[in-house]
Amino acid sequence: MNQFDVAVIGGGMAGLVAAIDLAQAGKSVVLLEKAGQFGGRAVSAKKNGAIFDLGGHALIRGGATEEIFQDLGIKMEGGSPTPGGSILWNKKITSFLKFIFTQNLSWSAKVELIKFFSKFGKIDADSVPAISLRNWIEQELRDPMVRHIIYALFRVASFVQAPDHQLAGPIIHQLARSLKKNNIVFIQDGWQTLVDQLYEKAVYAGVSMMTGKNVTEIEHDEAVRKIKFADGQEMDITHVISTTPPSVTSRILGDTGSKSVLRWKEQARAIKAANLTLSLKKIPVPNNIQVIGVDQPIYFLNQSKFTRLSEDGTSVVQIIKYNGTGRTDPKADERFLEQMMDLIQPGWQKEVVARQYLPKIVVAYDYMHLDREDRFPGPAVPEIAGLYVAGEWATHGEMLSDAATASGRRAARCVLKDMETGRKNEQKRILI
Numbered sequence: 408m409n410q411f412d413v414a415v416i417g418g419g420m421a422g423l424v425a426a427i428d429l430a431q432a433g434k435s436v437v438l439l440e441k442a443g444q445f446g447g448r449a450v451s452a453k454k455n456g457a458i459f460d461l462g463g464h465a466l467i468r469g470g471a472t473e474e475i476f477q478d479l480g481i482k483m484e485g486g487s488p489t490p491g492g493s494i495l496w497n498k499k500i501t502s503f504l505k506f507i508f509t510q511n512l513s514w515s516a517k518v519e520l521i522k523f524f525s526k527f528g529k530i531d532a533d534s535v536p537a538i539s540l541r542n543w544i545e546q547e548l549r550d551p552m553v554r555h556i557i558y559a560l561f562r563v564a565s566f567v568q569a570p571d572h573q574l575a576g577p578i579i580h581q582l583a584r585s586l587k588k589n590n591i592v593f594i595q596d597g598w599q600t601l602v603d604q605l606y607e608k609a610v611y612a613g614v615s616m617m618t619g620k621n622v623t624e625i626e627h628d629e630a631v632r633k634i635k636f637a638d639g640q641e642m643d644i645t646h647v648i649s650t651t652p653p654s655v656t657s658r659i660l661g662d663t664g665s666k667s668v669l670r671w672k673e674q675a676r677a678i679k680a681a682n683l684t685l686s687l688k689k690i691p692v693p694n695n696i697q698v699i700g701v702d703q704p705i706y707f708l709n710q711s712k713f714t715r716l717s718e719d720g721t722s723v724v725q726i727i728k729y730n731g732t733g734r735t736d737p738k739a740d741e742r743f744l745e746q747m748m749d750l751i752q753p754g755w756q757k758e759v760v761a762r763q764y765l766p767k768i769v770v771a772y773d774y775m776h777l778d779r780e781d782r783f784p785g786p787a788v789p790e791i792a793g794l795y796v797a798g799e800w801a802t803h804g805e806m807l808s809d810a811a812t813a814s815g816r817r818a819a820r821c822v823l824k825d826m827e828t829g830r831k832n833e834q835k836r837i838l839i
């Protein structure tokens with residue numbers, strides 16, 4: 408196989424960003440993806456004229472993804488939801504404002520909620536101590552109903568259903584960004600448009616793009632030596648960025664290969680969801696556009712209300728059940744989501760044109776939580792020279808795709824810095 412300066416394993420958002428950055432800095436790079444296409448969990452599929460992302464995706468402006476995409480010249484066209492939406496409580500759907508200003512909330516609860524929203528955007532998330540989201544909410548808010556509402560908003564903003572473990576600071580930052588006007592963007596024609604643009608940038612920058620390359624081993628001693636593939640091929644290499652999930656990175660290193668990677672794998676708490684995406688001929692209750700479950704861990708969205716996701720006027724809607732880290736039953740979750748659809752959009756079954764059910768989709772392989780012994784994993788793997796990690800689990804505070812793109816860029820920069828230091832040390836040796 409050809410010789411490359413750097414091999415990037417995994418062609419999702421993290422791998423694509425890392426590969427582009429390295430190639431633009433003049434390095435010869437190969438991007439190795441085991442699937443038949445690039446994009447990882449950011450791909451979209453066409454079903455009966457509708458475009459389905461891999462579950463409901465929204466780009467939140469003001470974070471790493473927007474900054475990096477602007478820098479790379481990636482267009483992020485789409486529509487933003489209007490503020491408001493509805494609340495699902497006690498099997499009833501009520502508009503957010505009506506819910507707050509009727510008897511659901513006591514007078515003091517109304518005042519507490521309004522005060523909370525008026526100061527929330529001004530909180531400096533970086534100065535929030537390392538406490539759980541539950542501790543933070545219970546310090547800040549007294550009324551149980553107000554707490555319920557705020558828990559639900561944090562859940563929708565992060566997909567995380569674990570307030571006892573989730574670190575408060577990063578999710579405060581995420582929710583504050585999400586609540587800013589026009590900061591949520593539903594990408595027109597799906598996230599595949601972002602992947603396609605990244606792909607083009609990578610090819611243009613000179614990255615060698617290889618699909619169907621399942622990496623089974625990174626051969627190493629105290630430094631990276633070789634990559635081995637399932638098809639029996641091998642590649643000599645000195646610098647590798649692995650953007651595969653922590654369990655895969657650990658396995659291909661030979662689980663005892665790096666104590667740090669083993670620890671990152673063991674401390675990881677994946678965020679999972681059950682996600683039903685539907686394309687509907689007609690929306691039975693057009694006013695139910697966004698519904699946030701307060702006493703149920705769900706979120707419903709008629710995404711087509713805000714962006715184009717179909718060629719023939721059908722509407723693409725999402726309903727998500729946020730799952731914690733415990734065991735879940737895919738069939739029971741599907742029935743539950745259908746029952747929720749019966750409440751939100753009665754008669755929906757007759758309108759279905761296409762359907763995608765993802766019972767246990769991993770939204771993130773890890774996030775910022777209290778069980779992380781190393782708060783910030785990577786990018787460099789301390790025990791193995793030339794090895795780096797990225798992927799949203801290697802977050803340094805960012806969430807979801809922001810963590811994927813930021814970690815990809817961080818890993819690329821670290822490789823470039825190490826290569827530069829190595830080159831200078833080599834020059835010094837020659838001069839001596």
Ligand SMILES: Cc1cc2nc3c(=O)[nH]c(=O)nc-3n(C[C@H](O)[C@H](O)[C@H](O)COP(=O)(O)OP(=O)(O)OC[C@H]3O[C@@H](n4cnc5c(N)ncnc54)[C@H](O)[C@@H]3O)c2cc1C
Nearest residue numbers: 417419420421441447448462464465622798799807808811
């Ligand atoms: C349901 C759902 C909803 C989401 N909603 C949002 C949202 O609203 N906003 C947001 O910002 N983000 C959202 N995300 C998260 C976002 O999609 C991810 O953060 C991002 O796509 C992850 O990119 P990645 O490169 O880290 O990982 P991946 O996309 O998983 O890429 C890793 C790649 O590595 C490849 N690979 C694995 N093993 C090997 C191997 N041995 N050899 C070679 N290749 C290998 C995989 O095939 C994959 O392509 C959502 C995700 C899901 C699933």
